[in-house]
Amino acid sequence: MHNNEIALQIAGVIRGVVRPSGDAFVPLHEPTFRGREKDYVTECIETGWVSTAGQFVERFELELAAYCGVRRAVAVCNGTAALHTCFIIAGVQPGDEVIIPALTFVATANAVSYAGAIPHFADSEETTLGIDPVKLTEHLEKITEMRDGACYNRETGNRIAAISPMHTFGHPSMLDELLMVANRFNIALVEDAAEALGSDYKGRHCGGFGKINAVSFNGNKVITTGGGGALLTNDDALADRAKHITTTAKLPHRWYYDHDVVGYNYRMPNLNAALGVAQLEQLPGLLEGKRALAMRYAQIFADIPNVNFITEPEHCKSNYWLNALLLDRGSEKELEPILKVTNDAGLMTRPAWRPMHQLPMFTDAPRMNLSVAESLAQRLINIPSSAGLL
């Protein structure tokens, strides 16, 4: 029999920190509605504007762009749709490769597939949990060649069109270094900032570093629109293009229905944008609550051996979307007992995602050595992280 000492200790710590006490079920992340959510949603129904037109969509886009410090935001129906559209706008063509972390939610890789492209998996850097820029550079030096200014994978013959760093659990990736790699190899950078609303990298909000970037407002995110996402960019022409192709590519006319390319029905309905506007108003407070919870966890877990609480990278401010523990190397065998004991105790925890190259539909995709991502996947545990838990 395995000794569950660490597992029981961790369950005890979490139960000691979070509300409600007792043995109530504590989800990993649930939304918090303390503002004008009901007012705005009710307003949609009273005015009849619930769908693809309505003032809340525009308002949400303006206020989101202002919050994120970018010129433009384009609201869409979810983060996956946002990322798919980013890749199209960034020039990814069918048959191209897109570099993404192996350790990410499957939506990153799926969005690459929707663009007809092939994910190319990069290894992780252990402090930020994002793509390792040093290892990536070595890999690209080894396998690529430049042709007519574009980067080609010599092993597959495909163009490498984009790189999409994902800010794991809200912790910013090493953007300066990754931008240098992207520039050197002439690869478009698209931030998958799905998890990073409210996170800053060196004083600037995530989602403004690539030409065009994606965020998510799924129900488990820092703020939610039910389902939703947005593209962020400082380029008006790209934003206009994003709006066009996410709204069936209809050309403006009083009555004719002309469309100039294969477009998408990726609109965010006004009903969902109304929720988003109310949630954005609450965001600073929610982030404070999440940070306070993270600091409390950090303090307590400092005393637990073999377990490290992940904190924000240097020069970054993390939204602490999902709090995470990292087991020491050598303690991988504790992962399953910890998951079992905590979930059995009504404290929802989960491991990091299965690395993408281990999923059946991506086993043949190109990749570098992924030893760090594989190791992290055996040692990371997300613990309850809702804003109102403390």
Next chain:
Amino acid sequence: MHNNEIALQIAGVIRGVVRPSGDAFVPLHEPTFRGREKDYVTECIETGWVSTAGQFVERFELELAAYCGVRRAVAVCNGTAALHTCFIIAGVQPGDEVIIPALTFVATANAVSYAGAIPHFADSEETTLGIDPVKLTEHLEKITEMRDGACYNRETGNRIAAISPMHTFGHPSMLDELLMVANRFNIALVEDAAEALGSDYKGRHCGGFGKINAVSFNGNKVITTGGGGALLTNDDALADRAKHITTTAKLPHRWYYDHDVVGYNYRMPNLNAALGVAQLEQLPGLLEGKRALAMRYAQIFADIPNVNFITEPEHCKSNYWLNALLLDRGSEKELEPILKVTNDAGLMTRPAWRPMHQLPMFTDAPRMNLSVAESLAQRLINIPSSAGLL
């Protein structure tokens, strides 16, 4: 100068029929919220269940299936997503062709493209406005051959994998005849019933005739979820498969994130399903209001020369989603003046969609002779159709 006599007469008729009177703007179709919409949406916010899990999604699916007389409904984020998923489930593979009407909204053709397939445009039948089964049969006899039980386009070499009749403005297509064609050539039939919620074909609700079929709840439809759609089927295995691939193809597990195919983030959020449940409760009354409006239009337009009000096909009950006038052949020149005069008068009207083969991204797609669709596109005019107009 063109004599605007017919245009002014039509504007006068519409203004005489609809509420509000005076010169208020009358949209083509707006939603009607007279039931428990606010209660249910507020309940989502109060309970915190706004997103991808929550009881309204399941309830909406159950009640929708019951209403439509099918075993199962799977709610998704919009009608385009529903149709895309239908094509995948029906076995459409990249490089296949899918027969769709040339006269349809662009979403039908786009959904074919998302599946990696090629739309193959069919001509319309003038009384139902749907695909002409006789003309289609002649076309298929001429251009196809059967190989190993599958139908191939000899001219392109591609397999013809599916046919998707669309029920134009809510009027059912000639389903019996089209099913015979589909069976004879071994082509899967998928109803694009986006516009047909509340419409019956020979006593059975549309959306239950193909193996798996799509409906829409966009803001301009008979009922709305803000944005939304659903797949309808009598096959539990297909419904389960649809649910799986529209929810990122995640395999059930307490904590592991395993996915077995490239899936989609096509969920309908609980917030939107809540609106849908309330709207479904109102649907019978909304349909009555729409039918009364249509009957009133039919009566009055019977006296206007060169203009025919489109009524439901024989043996069918139409939801009269969008009321439509059809100009006589020879009166095409009246189309533009009618659109201009009515819209200038605040009465929203529009022509049918630009036929798909006339859009730049589909000009090279395979097609039959499309003379009827082309003629209809020059003669059809949609007029204000909201449920509460009379």
